[in-house]
Amino acid sequence: MAYNFLTGREYLKKKKFKEKKKLISVALGFPDLAFAVGGIPVFPIRMESFEVNKYLLMLNSATSVLGWSLTSKFLDFARQFDVLKIVDKILEDVITSIHSKYNEMYELGVNNGVPSELCYGINALYGMHLSKGKNLDANLNFAMRCGEWNKFYESLKTTVPNQITIEVPPKNPENENMALEQMVNSVKRAISDLEGITGNFVTDNSLEKQFRIGNQVKRFYKTILYEISSSNFYPCNPASFAEILALLTITFQDYNSNAQRYLNNMSQLVKEMRERIKKGIGMDVSHMPRVLFAPMYQGWEPEVHEIIYKLGGRIIYADWDLLGLLEEIPLSKNSDHIEDYSRFLLNASTKGIGCNKENMTNSYLAAAKKMNIDGLIFNQVYGCPSISKTYDILKDKMKTELNIPSIVINFKKIGENIEQVKKSVEPFMERLKNKY
Numbered sequence: 001m002a003y004n005f006l007t008g009r010e011y012l013k014k015k016k017f018k019e020k021k022k023l024i025s026v027a028l029g030f031p032d033l034a035f036a037v038g039g040i041p042v043f044p045i046r047m048e049s050f051e052v053n054k055y056l057l058m059l060n061s062a063t064s065v066l067g068w069s070l071t072s073k074f075l076d077f078a079r080q081f082d083v084l085k086i087v088d089k090i091l092e093d094v095i096t097s098i099h100s101k102y103n104e105m106y107e108l109g110v111n112n113g114v115p116s117e118l119c120y121g122i123n124a125l126y127g128m129h130l131s132k133g134k135n136l137d138a139n140l141n142f143a144m145r146c147g148e149w150n151k152f153y154e155s156l157k158t159t160v161p162n163q164i165t166i167e168v169p170p171k172n173p174e175n176e177n178m179a180l181e182q183m184v185n186s187v188k189r190a191i192s193d194l195e196g197i198t199g200n201f202v203t204d205n206s207l208e209k210q211f212r213i214g215n216q217v218k219r220f221y222k223t224i225l226y227e228i229s230s231s232n233f234y235p236c237n238p239a240s241f242a243e244i245l246a247l248l249t250i251t252f253q254d255y256n257s258n259a260q261r262y263l264n265n266m267s268q269l270v271k272e273m274r275e276r277i278k279k280g281i282g283m284d285v286s287h288m289p290r291v292l293f294a295p296m297y298q299g300w301e302p303e304v305h306e307i308i309y310k311l312g313g314r315i316i317y318a319d320w321d322l323l324g325l326l327e328e329i330p331l332s333k334n335s336d337h338i339e340d341y342s343r344f345l346l347n348a349s350t351k352g353i354g355c356n357k358e359n360m361t362n363s364y365l366a367a368a369k370k371m372n373i374d375g376l377i378f379n380q381v382y383g384c385p386s387i388s389k390t391y392d393i394l395k396d397k398m399k400t401e402l403n404i405p406s407i408v409i410n411f412k413k414i415g416e417n418i419e420q421v422k423k424s425v426e427p428f429m430e431r432l433k434n435k436y
Helices: 002-006 008-018 032-036 054-066 068-080 086-111 120-135 147-158 176-198 204-228 238-251 259-279 303-310 337-349 357-370 387-402 418-435
Strands: 023-025 040-042 138-143 163-167 290-294 314-317 375-381 406-411
Touching: 002 008, 002 086, 002 238, 002 259, 008 023, 008 040, 023 120, 032 040, 032 176, 032 204, 086 120, 086 238, 120 147, 138 176, 163 176, 176 337, 204 238, 204 259, 204 337, 238 303, 238 314, 290 303, 290 357, 303 314, 303 418, 357 387, 375 387, 375 418, 387 406, 406 418
Parallel strands: 023 040, 023 138, 138 163, 290 314, 290 375, 375 406
Antiparallel strands: none
């Protein structure tokens, strides 16, 4: 999965120039329609060149020659004797490489006139499109109720002329039917636009195939979040486990541009985690408090999970579940797939992105309770006037309803606030460990 992310540039060049596929820019975890129409969804940072860890290159070569099963058995044998801390080293290098590139994209956005008061995530997305937007055939935008997000997509018209926007209307009990009708019409218009760009047609079969793959991916993702992360024994140390969750957060946005391959990777990941736990290969974490860190999708300091690990805790990243994007799309023989997808989008919009403070707070509370969280670190992102303002009410409800303590840390750019983060989390972790 890491290799596929880091070598996406070559894969995407092949798809675009040799196979004449259309590259569709996506973000936030909405690649389904691009897949269903025969396009290639791409989170645009993957068109950049990354430094690839040497062990990752070796493992990929070994897999090509031996097959994944034999390579996996070899790794299990090597890990028992601690010959090489392959997993830890690879994940550390992968996350470092990705976030070094994120900072480059952020600086590119800021240095080219993007308002610096916007959040890190939007600035980085600006940079990604400024850098490689000319290689994109279209941009698929899901217009949530975030003014800055919508302004960002409006500004992309000069870089990526083909802008396809799916409007996500507000939904409440009084207007549910009307909102669903508007949502269906918006999805249908987007499908028509995608068909015009790719020259392909979206069918019930292509939608159902993609939704089934997506549903399976989500099941594996939730298995990792709710079964593996809540266990008392991890298949690796908690910092490496957090890096796996970070990698999933990033790659889920476009499934590494290959849905079936991504599903296979997820299946293998869950299988290997379970096998390692069953064999007792990993780390006892029963004494370590579980800390939910959110939100992270707008940008966060990746050093934080290493800090928490050294302080005796374990971090869980679960943004896509908190925001409702891991909910499955119901499929049945006589169902209307476009209507089902529209309902999924509406439901997601009431839980996280663009929703009100109360709904977002309830989403956090539900996830914290289900995951048996011991503490919450709220990532207050500079330049986000909507989500960042939910902390006060969230902190109170976490304490009064679940007796879960929380703290807030501030984030503007990767690497510039690490010492302040340490000062904030050290006493917090001491309180959690004493309680634990």
